[in-house]
Amino acid sequence: MPNEKIPLLVIAGPTASGKTALGIALAKEYGGEVVSADSMQIYKGLDIATAKPTAGETEGVPHHMISIADMDAEFSVADYVRLAKEKIADIHGRGKLPILVGGTGLYINSLIDNVNFDNADTVGNDGSLRKRLSEEAERLGGEVLHKRLAEIDPKTAESVPPQNVVRIVRALEIWELTGMKFSDYKRANAGRVSDYRLCMIGLNFRDRDVLYGRINKRVGIMAENGMVEECRAVYENECLGTACQAIGYKELIPYFKGDADLEDCLDKIRLGSRRYAKRQLTWFRRDYRINWIYLDDFNNFDEIIEICKKTVAKSEIM
């Protein structure tokens, strides 16, 4: 069936909503394998802090796209999409159902909406160029770079505020690298028709406080399970890559330096995680394809599995 699209079950949702457990349960239900869509679980070394499923938790269900890059390695959406697509095709080829489970909205949407990253050789990202532009921004201020951007690409300048230096630098980077306006580049790479037959499930809670309570509690459990020691090891290895953005790791640095109490840092982790969850919900909410399941509507896990099965059946991906 060369023209048949690959069925793909997607489980999205904020951190600590129970995506991992649900993914494993549904994988067992349908004979599936899990493909993680998490920008931090990609990296080796941060296991507890990124809530990677343990060997015991996976119950034999194969998990992919976890711990595949070194801590200091560069890894981007484009890498993710390329590798995840291969994995999904492979899983499907073996007659199993690929289940995409994760909370990184950019990764999920780039993958399922078929954002074009094929121009890797010509575009990519250039570390030294990016560094130079970032330094310029720091030296001259964001406004100066924003003005420069406004001259070459007014459209993008209008949508990116002068304060958002990271986005301005990227737009300028594209310009210097390819001579393309960022707005044109964006249009050229825009999402195309999906490669997959999708069934999307989104996890949420009617009562936000329930989610936040779970997050707060989980941070404590992570700490008990050795998160601090794990992050200290990363700290002592002077991790410099994207992995340094991981919530948990960066909030503990003041503690390692002796500038803050552990409990204060754990509170910062809780706060960071809550805000992250909110941003995730903002991202996923705009995707009209998601079938939202409000976890606090159900009494137990079996009921949740049942409603998921109904959702899958209705989607006709199976």
Place this chain on the structure above:
RNA sequence: GGCGCUAUAGCCAAGUGGUAAGGCGUGGGUCUGCAACACCCUGAUUCCCCGGUUCAAAUCCGGGUGGCGCCU
């Protein structure tokens, strides 16, 4: 029991007669090769209560209540 200080948004807090700064949290949003990133927007018709002075009071005066401190 007496004396002093104090009361402003969920929290911290500026304001000392001219029509309620700011920070944090919260809520909403943006997002195309760093995304667990970066960034934007977001609350007080009213300042503990009652009365008074004044054209005008969160600001001054009197009383009450709560908190903090000291004294007996």
